[in-house]
Amino acid sequence: MFATESFRPTWVEIDLSSLRKNAQTLLSRTGGKPLIAVVKADAYGHGAVRVAKALEKEGVNFFAVATLDEAIELRENGVNSDILILGPVEERGMDSLFTYRLVATVISSSYAKSLSEKAKKQGQSLRVHVKIDTGMGRLGIRYDEAPERLEEIMSLEGLFLEGIFSHFPSADVDRDFSEEQVRRLKKIRENMRLAGKKISLCHIANSEGIWNIPSSFGEEFTHVRPGISLYGVASSERGLLPVMSLRTKIVQIKPLRKKETVSYLRQYVVQKEREYIAVLPLGYADGVSTCGSGKYEVVIKGRRYPQVGRVCMDYMMVSLDDNPDHIEEGTEVEVFGSFLSLQEFAHKSSRIPYEVMCGVSKRVPRWYKGEE
Ligand SMILES: *Cc1c(COP(=O)(O)O)cnc(C)c1O
Numbered sequence: 001m002f003a004t005e006s007f008r009p010t011w012v013e014i015d016l017s018s019l020r021k022n023a024q025t026l027l028s029r030t031g032g033k034p035l036i037a038v039v040k041a042d043a044y045g046h047g048a049v050r051v052a053k054a055l056e057k058e059g060v061n062f063f064a065v066a067t068l069d070e071a072i073e074l075r076e077n078g079v080n081s082d083i084l085i086l087g088p089v090e091e092r093g094m095d096s097l098f099t100y101r102l103v104a105t106v107i108s109s110s111y112a113k114s115l116s117e118k119a120k121k122q123g124q125s126l127r128v129h130v131k132i133d134t135g136m137g138r139l140g141i142r143y144d145e146a147p148e149r150l151e152e153i154m155s156l157e158g159l160f161l162e163g164i165f166s167h168f169p170s171a172d173v174d175r176d177f178s179e180e181q182v183r184r185l186k187k188i189r190e191n192m193r194l195a196g197k198k199i200s201l202c203h204i205a206n207s208e209g210i211w212n213i214p215s216s217f218g219e220e221f222t223h224v225r226p227g228i229s230l231y232g233v234a235s236s237e238r239g240l241l242p243v244m245s246l247r248t249k250i251v252q253i254k255p256l257r258k259k260e261t262v263s264y265l266r267q268y269v270v271q272k273e274r275e276y277i278a279v280l281p282l283g284y285a286d287g288v289s290t291c292g293s294g295k296y297e298v299v300i301k302g303r304r305y306p307q308v309g310r311v312c313m314d315y316m317m318v319s320l321d322d323n324p325d326h327i328e329e330g331t332e333v334e335v336f337g338s339f340l341s342l343q344e345f346a347h348k349s350s351r352i353p354y355e356v357m358c359g360v361s362k363r364v365p366r367w368y369k370g371e372e
Helices: 016-029 040-045 048-057 068-076 091-099 109-122 143-154 175-194 207-212 342-348 353-359
Strands: 010-015 062-065 082-085 104-106 126-133 159-165 201-203 244-249 252-257 274-280 297-300 303-308 316-319 332-336 366-369
Touching (some): 010 016, 016 048, 016 207, 040 048, 040 068, 068 091, 082 104, 091 109, 104 109, 109 143, 126 143, 126 175, 159 175, 175 207, 244 342, 274 332, 332 342, 342 353
Parallel strands (some): 010 366, 062 082, 104 126, 159 201
Antiparallel strands (some): 252 274, 274 316, 297 303, 297 332
8 A cells, every 4th residue: 555644745646536437437338337446556556445445435346456465455454345356366375365255267277276176175165257368368268268168167166157258458449359359258158158057247348348349348248347447547538537646846946057957968958048947856766757758748837847857766857947937946746637647648758558557656655535
């Protein structure tokens, strides 16, 4: 979990009311399809426990994480909803699946067998969802081998095969391929049903699936699995609200003279007779990549100012031109959030929004607002 207090004036603001509205927007988009809210990587840097609890109040009762550790963190902090771990768990962690009442993802028959052995030893039953690879080329059982494998897995003692799921590699740009994936997954469940083997749950839609592939939340699918849309990243016409903003306060303002330079490698050279430089107390150790050095912009009192010179580990500089106007040391600065979108900020450093969210480091405290 993140610190909530810090002696440095750099912080991330998380708007939980926007998060909850985004969940409602997704529900109305899919006609009320229940969410398996993806809160892996500490809810994409937003703080998984706070996010899960806010969503629970909105009626969400199923979460997905990447690792066993992430699932345990949720349980130990009072999240009681269902939790699906999207990846495999090492042998030495398997007992915790039972202790913490988790839902496991089966990626192969051999993995299912080890889970079954554990379940027998524990004298308990384990809920599992089988991951089918319909075209991601990553984890899971190949779709064309699924019928045999599912039969095998169903016959294993101690496992309750509750669901099957799959994942889109490019639901945003490749509609035909995504629809083929939907057909592949649907067919597997349908054939099992015809063979008298009912699989209760079935899901494939990530955020882009929800927006671009309506068949991915059709009646054959019981859930959708959004991540990034909950956190408000999308084009504005989708009606999603930004949840995360990165803010700081100016620690020093000073005038530099013509030909003087700013920061490491002296890449920024002052051209005017006088230029005011504001120093911001955040840098690449906080998640502002040096790949965007000299390309970022920040917002101060509603106006954009260019970031200049190399981003340092703990500082970066902004040019206030030849007139600092009514800007002072201590004035608040938005690095991204409401006036300047996280997507735009990500673009400046050639990163994807996911990377920026997950990359805001632990030393930046998260401040929460919009709680009920
Ligand atoms: C991360 C992830 C998601 C959520 O993806 P978004 O693009 O953030 O909506 C869904 N399913 C799986 C398997 C994932 O790994």
